[in-house]
Amino acid sequence: xxxxxxxxxxxxxxxxxxxxxxxxxxxxxxxxxxxxxxxxxxxxxxxxxxxxxxxxxxxxxxxxxxxxxxxxxxxxxxxxxxxxxxxxxxxxxxxxxxxxxxxxxxxxxxxxxxxxxxxxxxxxxxxxxxxxxxxxxxxxxxxxxxxxxxxxxxxxxxxxxxxxxxxxxxxxxxxxxxxxxxxxxxxxxxxxxxxxxxxxxxxxxxxxxxxxxxxxxxxxxxxxxxxxxxxxxxxxxxxxxxxxxxxxxxxxxxxxxxxxxxxxxxxxxxxxxxxxxxxxxxxxxxxx
Amino acid sequence: xxxxxxxxxxxxxxxxxxxxxxxxxxxxxxxxxxxxxxxxxxxxxxxxxxxxxxxxxxxxxxxxxxxxxxxxxxxxxxxxxxxxxxxxxxxxxxxxxxxxxxxxxxxxxxxxxxxxxxxxxxxxxxxxxxxxxxxxxxxxxxxxxxxxxxxxxxxxxxxxxxxxx
Numbered sequence: 001x002x003x004x005x006x007x008x009x010x011x012x013x014x015x016x017x018x019x020x021x022x023x024x025x026x027x028x029x030x031x032x033x034x035x036x037x038x039x040x041x042x043x044x045x046x047x048x049x050x051x052x053x054x055x056x057x058x059x060x061x062x063x064x065x066x067x068x069x070x071x072x073x074x075x076x077x078x079x080x081x082x083x084x085x086x087x088x089x090x091x092x093x094x095x096x097x098x099x100x101x102x103x104x105x106x107x108x109x110x111x112x113x114x115x116x117x118x119x120x121x122x123x124x125x126x127x128x129x130x131x132x133x134x135x136x137x138x139x140x141x142x143x144x145x146x147x148x149x150x151x152x153x154x155x156x157x158x159x160x161x162x163x164x165x166x167x168x169x170x171x172x173x174x175x176x177x178x179x180x181x182x183x184x185x186x187x188x189x190x191x192x193x194x195x196x197x198x199x200x201x202x203x204x205x206x207x208x209x210x211x212x213x214x215x216x217x218x219x220x221x222x223x224x225x226x227x228x229x230x231x232x233x234x235x236x237x238x239x240x241x242x243x244x245x246x247x248x249x250x251x252x253x254x255x256x257x258x259x260x261x262x263x264x265x266x267x268x269x270x271x272x273x274x275x276x277x278x279x280x281x282x283x284x285x286x287x288x
Numbered sequence: 289x290x291x292x293x294x295x296x297x298x299x300x301x302x303x304x305x306x307x308x309x310x311x312x313x314x315x316x317x318x319x320x321x322x323x324x325x326x327x328x329x330x331x332x333x334x335x336x337x338x339x340x341x342x343x344x345x346x347x348x349x350x351x352x353x354x355x356x357x358x359x360x361x362x363x364x365x366x367x368x369x370x371x372x373x374x375x376x377x378x379x380x381x382x383x384x385x386x387x388x389x390x391x392x393x394x395x396x397x398x399x400x401x402x403x404x405x406x407x408x409x410x411x412x413x414x415x416x417x418x419x420x421x422x423x424x425x426x427x428x429x430x431x432x433x434x435x436x437x438x439x440x441x442x443x444x445x446x447x448x449x450x451x452x453x
Contacts, residue, residue: 005397006359008294035396038360045395 005046006031020044020051021064029056042067122165123147135175136164142175217262221254221269222247228273232281242284250276291359292328295399302401313401316408318347320400329354331363333404338412342440346448348372348411350404351382362394365403373443375414375424375436385420386410 002017003010004027018029025046027035032054035045043050054065121132122141134143141164152161163170192201225247253276258267299320305311318334331352337343348371353364367382376385387393388406419425428436 007291008298008399009291031396035360038357038391039395040392045397048395 002026004028004031006035016056018054018056018065020049021053021055022051023047023049029054036067036071042071121147123151133175134172136167136169136172138169138171139164139166141166143172214260217260218251218255220262220264222251224269225251225254225273225277228270228277231274232277242281246277246280246284249280290328292354295401296322296328298399299401313405317401317404320404329356331400333400335404335408335411338408341412342437342444343372343411346444350407352400352403354400359396359399362389362391363400363403365389365407371447373421373424373440374411375416375419375421375428376410378420383420384410385415385418 004015004017005025006027009015009028015028015030017026018032019026020032023044023046025044027045032045036042041050042052052066052068054067056063056065119132119142120126121144122136123143124147126132126144131144132142133145134148135141136143143165148163148165149161151165152158162172164172193205228250229243229247250273254269254272257272302311303313303317303320306314308314316336316338318336320333321331322328323330323332331354333350333352335348335350337346337348349368351366351368355361355364365384367377367384369382370379371382373379377383384407386406388398389403414428416425416428424436424439427439
């Protein structure tokens with residue numbers, strides 16, 4: 001019988017165990033997670049070896065929990081709390097300023113500030129987003145066109161100004177951020193990317209990509225159905241209503257077959273469409 | 289069953305045993321009990337002064353407060369007031385300076401027996417470089433072990449004389 005070293009309970013498997021990835025010490029999932037709300041680091045309570053992941057379950061169903069992420073959020077919240085308390089008392093501000101500095105220092109390495117990117121020119125450092133008009137998709141750097149041209153002139157390579165000053169990629173994209181009234185534009189690179197010259201949330205990009213993938217798959221399948229209809233022995237185009245109805249029904253059936261993806265090497269869409277059209281038509285005429 | 293209740297059972301079993309493997313605390317920890325059986329948040333322990341120290345042959349009472357967040361937060365442990373002299377203990381309050389009892393060094397796998405044992409070891413091996421009783425710390429840091437131990441012996445003899453009266 002296994003015993004959790006934190007709660008000392010050796011209960012009969014109604015609590016799940018988690019295992020720290022480096023030292024392999026085991027604790028109840030809830031106990032070790034609760035401890036991380038109190039602890040100042042991610043060191044193992046038994047051996048003090050730091051682990052960044054907690055493994056839950058075994059074999060195929062194993063899940064690895066990233067402890068660092070949650071810990072970073074906890075520290076950020078703690079830090080925000082400390083800051084809020086310190087700025088609340090403005091009279092004693094000067095005395096406290098030093099304390100806050102010490103605290104910021106203590107928390108600095110744990111805060112994820114470096115993932116928040118300020119949008120500024122990679123040459124002159126200007127943060128007026130409305131005039132920035134070029135973007136390197138590889139280094140996530142933005143530029144003024146004038147700055148890049150100026151730089152190219154200074155180094156005597158007038159003709160090759162259209163490249164990233166950092167990685168030398170020539171595939172600079174146009175950026176249209178528009179004016180944001182003197183405020184510094186910034187974005188969180190964990191949740192946003194620059195796509196097509198716009199700062200967009202990764203989520204929306206993923207949705208768009210999924211939508212486009214489905215639309216393309218449907219278009220490919222529809223082509224097969226239409227061909228089957230056009231090649232049908234009867235001149236179906238004469239009965240527009242029937243043609244549209246059969247087209248719709250057969251296409252829908254085929255989308256469902258492969259969960260909205262186009263898999264021509266798995267399915268013979270032409271013969272499927274032909275037999276689909278045939279059954280659908282016989283149904284139609286039966287009813288009518 | 290809560291963790292502290294579970295510990296209570298284990299402590300009773302351990303301290304009642306005469307087998308040195310089950311009970312390595314024989315001759316170190318005399319007792320460790322909740323002051324009131326119905327309240328497991330307040331405990332007291334009696335430890336026996338380690339041999340070859342001025343504390344030998346004396347008994348010391350330790351008071352333990354177990355917070356509701358235990359074992360995530362460490363227990364609060366102190367000696368009786370004006371009951372002991374030691375460079376890591378503030379005699380008038382009984383406050384103890386021991387790293388493992390501080391929130392930043394505490395870990396939830398330790399239990400009350402570990403803590404009391406650690407305090408017994410602190411009596412045996414004072415930590416000179418982080419004194420809570422600065423005067424006692426200065427004497428021992430000067431290297432005057434004789435004076436340090438002499439003062440402790442005198443203090444303890446006086447303590448027991450006052451109790452007898």
